[in-house]
Structures are given as C-alpha cells and as structure tokens.
Amino acid sequence: MNYNLPDNISNILESNNRETNENLSDLIRQGGYVPPNMDLLIDAISALSMGKNILLKGPTGSGKTKFAETLSNLFNQPMYSVNCSVDLDAESLLGFKTIGYENEKQVIEFIPGPVTNAMKNGTFLYIDEVNMAKPETLPLINGVLDYRRTVTNPFTNEIITAKDDFNVIAAINEGYIGTVPLNEALKNRFIVIDVPYIEGDLLKDLIQTNTNLTDEKTIDLFVKLSSDLISAVYQGKLSEDAASIRALLDACDLSTLIPPERAVLRSIVDKLDEEREKEFVKNLANTLF
Structure with missing residues (x-):
C-alpha cells in the first residue's frame, strides 16, 4: 500500500534545510510534536506511507503520543486509540455485543471496538503502552499487523479486511513495572523509531x-x-x-x-x-x- 501523500508531507520529504526549519516552526506553532531531528519525522512518515506499522520506543514523557497525533494530523487521518493494560481483552480491541432495540423489539447488536473501527474506516490505530498487555492478548491481532491486514471477529465470525490507508502506530515504555518484553513475532511486525527526550x-x-x-x-x-x-x-x-x-x-x-x-x-x-x-x-x- 502506498499513500497519496498530502502536500504538507510531500513538502517535508522533499524539503531542503531551510524549508525543513520552516516546516518545524509550523509544527511548533500548531502544538505538534517537535522532533529532535528531522530524521525521526521523515523515517516515520516514510514507513507509514509504505503501509508499515511503526513502534515508538522511548522514555515516559518524551512525546510519543504527541508524535502519533502529529503523524495522524499530517496524514489528515483520524486515529482510534487502544490503551493497553493487564485487563485488555478481545472486547477492548474488537468490540462487544449488547442488547439494542429495533422497531421496539430487543435485538443483539455488535458495538465495534477501536481495531474494528480503524480497519473498516481506513484510519490510523494507536496502541499505547503495548507491552502492558498480557502476552496472550495481542496475538489476537497478529493478522491485522502483517501483510494480511485481516482479523476474524470472534464475536460475529465476520472476516474483516482493512481498507486502504489503515495503519498502526504503537508506543512502548521499556523496563516499567507491569510491562513484559514484546515477543519476537509481534516486534517483527513493526518498524522501530527510537524517540529521545526533547532538549x-x-x-x-x-x-x-x-x-x-x-x-x-x-x-x-x-x-x-x-x-x-x-x-x-x-x-x-x-x-x-x-x-x-x-x-x-x-x-x-x-x-x-x-x-x-x-x-x-x-x-x-x-x-x-x-x-x-x-x-x-x-x-x-x-x-x-
């Protein structure tokens, strides 16, 4: 998958040093993430434009979430979010069934979760603190994160294939209490961007x-x-x-x-x-x- 890049992104990728500084100033004025060097921004944009997932790795408070928000804004893409914890389960990712009403009759309806919504709408998905989730939970979306871009919804048996422009940004804080090392199968599905402190x-x-x-x-x-x-x-x-x-x-x-x-x-x-x-x-x- 290749994005039809918005002009603002094409300008950043093709800019010379003077234009790069001007684009950085624009990001600052807009309250966006300000990268310590342009390579971070260019590498992240390049990976996303090719349909690759990126993993933002860095210390707490270094701006990973702001970085993800800035990328979604640059691509003019809404972004659904997942906040990982030990309680994260299939319903938190894919959605859940509930009782609704249709023509005054009770019906069972499915409420889509962030993964399902992002795939069906072709938008960005942000998975925060991905290493806080239990090791057995995230493999549920392994197929979402690789070339297949599909998942079988266990609650409806629907096979969901992501629309074009769907992509995933994840973030990780390493070494924190409650975190677990990412298994190799999951890590290999991401391009890793090391996010340092802003100074x-x-x-x-x-x-x-x-x-x-x-x-x-x-x-x-x-x-x-x-x-x-x-x-x-x-x-x-x-x-x-x-x-x-x-x-x-x-x-x-x-x-x-x-x-x-x-x-x-x-x-x-x-x-x-x-x-x-x-x-x-x-x-x-x-x-x-």
Whole structure:
C-alpha cells in the first residue's frame, strides 16, 4: 500500500534545510510534536506511507503520543486509540455485543471496538503502552499487523479486511513495572523509531508555545533543569519519570502562579517514589531557582 501523500508531507520529504526549519516552526506553532531531528519525522512518515506499522520506543514523557497525533494530523487521518493494560481483552480491541432495540423489539447488536473501527474506516490505530498487555492478548491481532491486514471477529465470525490507508502506530515504555518484553513475532511486525527526550532550543520553543510561561529567564532555567534531569537519568541517578517532558511543561504552567520551586515539587518531585530521588530533584530546583 502506498499513500497519496498530502502536500504538507510531500513538502517535508522533499524539503531542503531551510524549508525543513520552516516546516518545524509550523509544527511548533500548531502544538505538534517537535522532533529532535528531522530524521525521526521523515523515517516515520516514510514507513507509514509504505503501509508499515511503526513502534515508538522511548522514555515516559518524551512525546510519543504527541508524535502519533502529529503523524495522524499530517496524514489528515483520524486515529482510534487502544490503551493497553493487564485487563485488555478481545472486547477492548474488537468490540462487544449488547442488547439494542429495533422497531421496539430487543435485538443483539455488535458495538465495534477501536481495531474494528480503524480497519473498516481506513484510519490510523494507536496502541499505547503495548507491552502492558498480557502476552496472550495481542496475538489476537497478529493478522491485522502483517501483510494480511485481516482479523476474524470472534464475536460475529465476520472476516474483516482493512481498507486502504489503515495503519498502526504503537508506543512502548521499556523496563516499567507491569510491562513484559514484546515477543519476537509481534516486534517483527513493526518498524522501530527510537524517540529521545526533547532538549535545548526545541524544548524552549515547546515551552513558549505550549505553556503559559512567558518570562524568558525562567524558561531558560527550566530548560537547564530538564537537561540536568535527563543527564541524571542517563547516569542512573534518577528514574525516567523525573525527566518527563510532560511533567516539566506542567511545572512551567504552574510557575506562572506559584514559585518555580513549588511548581517543580508538585509536578515532578511528588510523583517520585524514592526519597533519594526526591531530594536530588529538589536540590537541583533550589539551586537553579
């Protein structure tokens, strides 16, 4: 399958460096995902345009869901979502039967789930935290994820074949409590895109366009805080939760009404479990602000 690419995507794929920067600025102004480098965006677009599934792999709060939303917007595609958990079952994926009424008579009707809806409508499907699902659940849709693009609905016995333009984006946080390693059969059905943290000028732009914080000096301090947190994560001093960009943006918003140190406390520190990590982040915030 090959998409008839919208002009905005064709422009990104064919752009030179100057046009690339302009397209990035447009994404920032629209509140979309801002990739640390254009290769991430180009590679994801290229894979999707060829009908391949992509797996976004990266730390929590690095923008994987925002990345998926941006891709669906670029392709002008609605996106159905599945949020995986240990409770995920066939009904959560494919739909369920319920009692309805037709001409005042009770009838059994089938309510489609996100997988069924995305396949029948030819839209994007987003599977979040795919490694939170029980290992026996996701094989139900193995046929959806490979060249067959089909599934047999166990509730209706209907064989569903996906319409053109159907595609799948999944996201994974590795090493979290409650997650399980993806089996090779599932992993091999995806092109893997490693999504790193957003840093530096891109993070500054993101804060300016996605939060209420306008004071440039304070914004620069939050960018420095984020850099220090990310470095500490890479050094094994902090868990990935501490460097969540989502949490940092919350702190930036709060800092317009309360002192930045307290904003960091409420948005980042109090989410951590270990006292050692809490003290580490509090000391960083106190030093900067």
